[in-house]
Amino acid sequence: MRAVFHAASLLPLLxxxxxxxxxxxxxxxxxxxxxxxxxxxxxxxWACLTMTPLRLxxxxxxxxxxxxxxxxxxxxxxxxxxxxxIVMWAGLDVQILLEEVTERPYVYLGLFGWLLxxxxxxxxxxxxxxxxGKSWIKLHRLIYPVALLGLAHMLWIAKLDYLQVSIFGxxxxxxxxxxxxxRKN
Amino acid sequence: xxIKSKDKxxxxxxxxxxxxxxxxxxxxLKSAGILGAGLAAFGGAPLPxxxxxxxxxxxxxxxxxxxxxxxxxxxxxxxxxxxxxxYNNFYEFGTGKSDPVENSKDFKVxxxxxxxxxxVGKPGHYTLEDIFRPHALEDRVYRFRCVEAWSMVVPWVGxxxxxxxxxxxxxxxxxxxxxxxxxxxDRFPAQRFARSTIPWPYVEGLRMxxxxxxxxxxxxxxxxxxxxxxxxxxLRLMVPWKYGFKSIKSIVKIxxxxxxxxxxxxxxxxxxxxxxxxxxxxxxHPRWSQKRERRLxxxxxxxxxxxTQKFNGYxxxxxxxxxxxxxxxxx
Numbered sequence: 025m026r027a028v029f030h031a032a033s034l035l036p037l038l039x040x041x042x043x044x045x046x047x048x049x050x051x052x053x054x055x056x057x058x059x060x061x062x063x064x065x066x067x068x069x070w071a072c073l074t075m076t077p078l079r080l081x082x083x084x085x086x087x088x089x090x091x092x093x094x095x096x097x098x099x100x101x102x103x104x105x106x107x108x109x110i111v112m113w114a115g116l117d118v119q120i121l122l123e124e125v126t127e128r129p130y131v132y133l134g135l136f137g138w139l140l141x142x143x144x145x146x147x148x149x150x151x152x153x154x155x156x157g158k159s160w161i162k163l164h165r166l167i168y169p170v171a172l173l174g175l176a177h178m179l180w181i182a183k184l185d186y187l188q189v190s191i192f193g194x195x196x197x198x199x200x201x202x203x204x205x206x207r208k209n
Numbered sequence: 210x211x212i213k214s215k216d217k218x219x220x221x222x223x224x225x226x227x228x229x230x231x232x233x234x235x236x237x238l239k240s241a242g243i244l245g246a247g248l249a250a251f252g253g254a255p256l257p258x259x260x261x262x263x264x265x266x267x268x269x270x271x272x273x274x275x276x277x278x279x280x281x282x283x284x285x286x287x288x289x290x291x292x293x294x295x296y297n298n299f300y301e302f303g304t305g306k307s308d309p310v311e312n313s314k315d316f317k318v319x320x321x322x323x324x325x326x327x328x329v330g331k332p333g334h335y336t337l338e339d340i341f342r343p344h345a346l347e348d349r350v351y352r353f354r355c356v357e358a359w360s361m362v363v364p365w366v367g368x369x370x371x372x373x374x375x376x377x378x379x380x381x382x383x384x385x386x387x388x389x390x391x392x393x394x395d396r397f398p399a400q401r402f403a404r405s406t407i408p409w410p411y412v413e414g415l416r417m418x419x420x421x422x423x424x425x426x427x428x429x430x431x432x433x434x435x436x437x438x439x440x441x442x443x444l445r446l447m448v449p450w451k452y453g454f455k456s457i458k459s460i461v462k463i464x465x466x467x468x469x470x471x472x473x474x475x476x477x478x479x480x481x482x483x484x485x486x487x488x489x490x491x492x493x494h495p496r497w498s499q500k501r502e503r504r505l506x507x508x509x510x511x512x513x514x515x516x517t518q519k520f521n522g523y524x525x526x527x528x529x530x531x532x533x534x535x536x537x538x539x540x
Contacts, residue, residue, distance in 0.1 A: 044509060049509075050292075050295070050296055050306060050307060051288070051292035051295070051296035051306075051361075051505040051506040051507075052296065052306070052359055052503060052505050052506070052507060053507065053508060053509045054503070054507060054509060054512045055359070055503070056306075057509065112509050112510075112512060113512055114512070115511055115512040115513075115514060117514065120501075120514065123498065123500075124498070127498070128496070128497060128498070129496070130496065130497075180496055181496070183357065184300070184304060184406050184407070184477065185304045185406065186406065187406070
């Protein structure tokens, strides 16, 4: 089951490699790749956030066993998203990168979100969880600001297709509502 | 040169199909397409508009074959044809860059009329033949700069818009020209959705002096061939010193106005897209930089950034149009 899950999580990347290898990536590959990886990472992040509400709704804890995997895959895709932005989109041009990071909210919001994910990824192991005890839960609540930053990042780059942002925003709202509702009762 | 010659160019009143029967005719043609074509081939009396509409392509082919090279073309390397026809922004076909090529396969130009209206001496509904017949075509290589910070170098074929507009005899009150793209959910799939992000029709506009400027081109072809639907067939503008969205595609209406018209992108986000939309590296889009552009096609190893030029490199020709204007407020 675990192997199937990880293989399936790798499919979006394989699809992208296939598009590049067969020359179907279009006239502006960097832009397309960066956007594709960002969207894929967001999907994993949102899926990760869905696991706890699913457990609450279904009363079955099996969902939670996928939470860590989904979170790590989100981190993986968002890391190569950032990497492709630096290497492919900015072409490793220091001046372009500096300008984008300091002047463009979409870049620093996204970068900040990714930075917040780093400690979560590094403390995702069982031993780290045991070592950190109660503060592990506190630390991992950072996933909520990460999601909000991701949403702002998406909103900032949308030109007209606010449909995607609305879907992600709507889902996030529902997930938050679900947690709040169960906590209240 | 007189275009409203009663015998030939002007669609006679019986030829202008009312909208309702136009729709039913399209439905009927779908089911009996072969029969319809057969009738037309026999000089089919029932479809005069269709027979006339088929003329334009033959005439255009002749004109494309004899088009002249414009001496002032951009000297940069051309963006390959395959990229010009497969990487497009044309929201009538969808918002993705490959939506236009994928969703335009069934697009049929015929029947096509261009309505000329407003402060003008010769209003009316004109066929494509009426529109381009008197004009010699030119091959012009222009830089094309999208507001999204990518650019291409494209060999368009067309004729100066000003030459066309003059034939309709604009009145003294005509200070602006407003253009509309076709609305037809049958041909533009993205117009089918009730919840569309754009209020159709797509509208663009130019000040009269911009419209009459010799660089402003009415485009009917690209790379020596007839314009494909994804590039704005059968008629589109090319205003090379402005961001791409000003160069409206698939034009069905040209209106002469005294007041500055509201344009689509202004209506959607007036803070981000202005009426002028002149390419200007000194005035950033509120959310991204306009200092540079990715010249397409690029590769995964090199985004091919090049510096953006003021007025897209046409400063010498067009800067006088904006003398004394604050380009930061009139962006």
